[in-house]
Amino acid sequence: MQTRMSGQRPQKRSLQEHAQHLIVLISLLRSTWFGYVAGLLLVGTLVPLDKVIDYFSPSPIFDSAPFALVSVLVALIWGLGPALFTIAIGLFVIAEFISPGLLTPNIGKDIAILSPFVVMQIVVVATAICFEVARRRILSAQQMTQAYARELEAANQRLVQVNEQLERANYLKDYVILRSSHELRTPMTTILGRTQQALYRLNRSGETPENWSALRQYLEIVEVHAQNLRILIDDLFDLSSVHSGQYPLRLTQCDLGSLCRDVIEDQQAFSDRSIELELLSDSLLIQADDKRLVQVLVNLVNNAVKYSSENTTIHVRVRLEHTHVILEVHNESTALSQEQLEQIFEPFYRTLDAENSPVKGWGLGLAISKEIVERHGGQIWAESSEGKGITFFVKLPISQDNPA
Amino acid sequence: MKDTSIVNPILSIDDGSSIPQTETERPYILVVDDDQSILSMLMSLLESEGYSCVGFSESQGVLPFLQEMGKRGERHLPALILLDLMMPKVSGYYIARWLSEHEPYNHIPILVITADARVRDKSNVPGAEDILLKPFQIDALITKVEHYLSRLPGGS
Numbered sequence: 140m141q142t143r144m145s146g147q148r149p150q151k152r153s154l155q156e157h158a159q160h161l162i163v164l165i166s167l168l169r170s171t172w173f174g175y176v177a178g179l180l181l182v183g184t185l186v187p188l189d190k191v192i193d194y195f196s197p198s199p200i201f202d203s204a205p206f207a208l209v210s211v212l213v214a215l216i217w218g219l220g221p222a223l224f225t226i227a228i229g230l231f232v233i234a235e236f237i238s239p240g241l242l243t244p245n246i247g248k249d250i251a252i253l254s255p256f257v258v259m260q261i262v263v264v265a266t267a268i269c270f271e272v273a274r275r276r277i278l279s280a281q282q283m284t285q286a287y288a289r290e291l292e293a294a295n296q297r298l299v300q301v302n303e304q305l306e307r308a309n310y311l312k313d314y315v316i317l318r319s320s321h322e323l324r325t326p327m328t329t330i331l332g333r334t335q336q337a338l339y340r341l342n343r344s345g346e347t348p349e350n351w352s353a354l355r356q357y358l359e360i361v362e363v364h365a366q367n368l369r370i371l372i373d374d375l376f377d378l379s380s381v382h383s384g385q386y387p388l389r390l391t392q393c394d395l396g397s398l399c400r401d402v403i404e405d406q407q408a409f410s411d412r413s414i415e416l417e418l419l420s421d422s423l424l425i426q427a428d429d430k431r432l433v434q435v436l437v438n439l440v441n442n443a444v445k446y447s448s449e450n451t452t453i454h455v456r457v458r459l460e461h462t463h464v465i466l467e468v469h470n471e472s473t474a475l476s477q478e479q480l481e482q483i484f485e486p487f488y489r490t491l492d493a494e495n496s497p498v499k500g501w502g503l504g505l506a507i508s509k510e511i512v513e514r515h516g517g518q519i520w521a522e523s524s525e526g527k528g529i530t531f532f533v534k535l536p537i538s539q540d541n542p543a
Numbered sequence: 544m545k546d547t548s549i550v551n552p553i554l555s556i557d558d559g560s561s562i563p564q565t566e567t568e569r570p571y572i573l574v575v576d577d578d579q580s581i582l583s584m585l586m587s588l589l590e591s592e593g594y595s596c597v598g599f600s601e602s603q604g605v606l607p608f609l610q611e612m613g614k615r616g617e618r619h620l621p622a623l624i625l626l627d628l629m630m631p632k633v634s635g636y637y638i639a640r641w642l643s644e645h646e647p648y649n650h651i652p653i654l655v656i657t658a659d660a661r662v663r664d665k666s667n668v669p670g671a672e673d674i675l676l677k678p679f680q681i682d683a684l685i686t687k688v689e690h691y692l693s694r695l696p697g698g699s
């Protein structure tokens with residue numbers, strides 16, 4: 140079956156090619172310049188034909204009739220110019236070859252003889268041209284209608300795409316609200332529960348040393364969860380404010396290389412991990428909100444520290460590429476699937492491995508980073524393959540003052 | 544039915560084969576929540592009220608544990624299950640549905656404790672007996688627990 144299908148395809152293709160060749164040939168044959176040639180050829184054909192008819196049937200017939208019919212045919216197919224040319228050639232041929240004695244020195248007499256023939260031909264040609272013009276107008280109107288229909292279809296497609304994007308954005312917003320509610324309720328459960336539990340114990344058995352000790356323990360738990368709650372609220376506010384553009388970026392000229400150096404120094408001191416920085420250009424100037432950009436750098440380097448094993452090295456590389464600067468943060472953690480790589484920048488997305496790891500988080504850091512990078516006119520993405528770990532890329536436009 | 548003898552909290556086990564038979568003969572509550580702090584709070588609350596508890600923070604261990612207890616006999620099954628819904632690996636929805644579809648586990652009342660505000664009614668969770676939305680009042684939790692455990696033979 141496969142063989143048959145593969146055999147049918149070239150045949151289909153050659154049919155299409157034939158059809159295209161035919162269309163090109165027809166448009167060439169219908170062109171005005173070919174109309175002049177055709178008029179000449181048709182009139183030329185009529186001369187021997189007329190001689191042959193005269194030979195077999197010497198009875199007098201109206202010699203000019205075939206010439207008039209040829210002029211009408213040319214008018215219908217090629218229009219006014221070639222038709223008038225055919226009438227003129229026809230007159231010349233009749234006067235010179237068909238009826239050589241037709242013209243006399245008396246011009247008035249010649250006009251009287253020829254004018255009915257010429258006028259009749261011009262009227263017929265004009266009528267044929269009127270029909271042809273009307274037909275072409277209809278064709279042109281049809282083509283315009285089709286072009287409008289295609290434009291409408293394209294506009295409709297664009298609207299469908301915009302609608303899909305809006306639906307997706309709306310879904311994402313609903314999802315963020317739902318997950319936020321869930322994530323806020325979870326630490327709140329511990330805070331409220333432990334507080335009530337403490338009061339419950341105090342009300343039940345009074346201020347005993349055991350209850351004071353339990354109270355201290357509960358307060359410590361409550362503080363941890365209240366702090367987590369504060370971080371979550373800050374992150375949610377951050378995501379919302381960057382996304383909505385509520386706070387404009389404070390763009391200044393900054394050197395990405397020196398920002399990377401500062402962030403890596405801090406992260407190294409904080410985590411005691413090996414982080415290698417490779418700057419492939421002396422000057423990496425960009426127009427950016429340095430505080431926001433540092434937030435992205437910290438998030439990427441911190442993630443690399445958290446999700447890779449302690450004995451591996453994290454590589455940070457910054458290079459120039461035409462009009463952009465590209466930052467790469469690489470770590471040797473477990474590879475991610477294509478689906479995970481696409482979802483990893485969505486709010487509250489955490490891979491199952493991350494969810495089951497001791498590393499706490501809500502999956503908001505990369506979503507915030509994506510918003511920040513995109514507001515700088517840049518792009519952020521991740522690449523991963525088995526045995527090669529994960530690399531996060533940030534592409535930002537370079538500053539005009541950057542020496543190329 | 545309050546029982547002051549407390550089974551030590553057991554977290555993240557694959558099945559219950561390591562638990563001595565005598566410990567699961569007494570009525571106990573199975574508590575399942577992937578959030579360790581909520582799990583330990585629920586267990587300390589219930590234990591302070593005199594209930595025995597077994598806790599799971601990794602939901603994939605719940606069904607093997609219950610199957611192991613089911614093999615030992617119906618009296619080794621928990622008297623009540625407090626179940627979180629949104630958990631990685633095995634969701635509370637799956638656990639509740641599976642239990643409701645299999646004998647003898649379908650007799651165990653399931654009290655769902657969830658932070659998912661969409662779950663307003665027990666009809667949203669097939670197999671659930673009742674719903675408690677996080678954060679909850681501990682009075683409400685204790686009242687519900689008392690209600691389900693008092694239905695047991697010999698319950699107060």
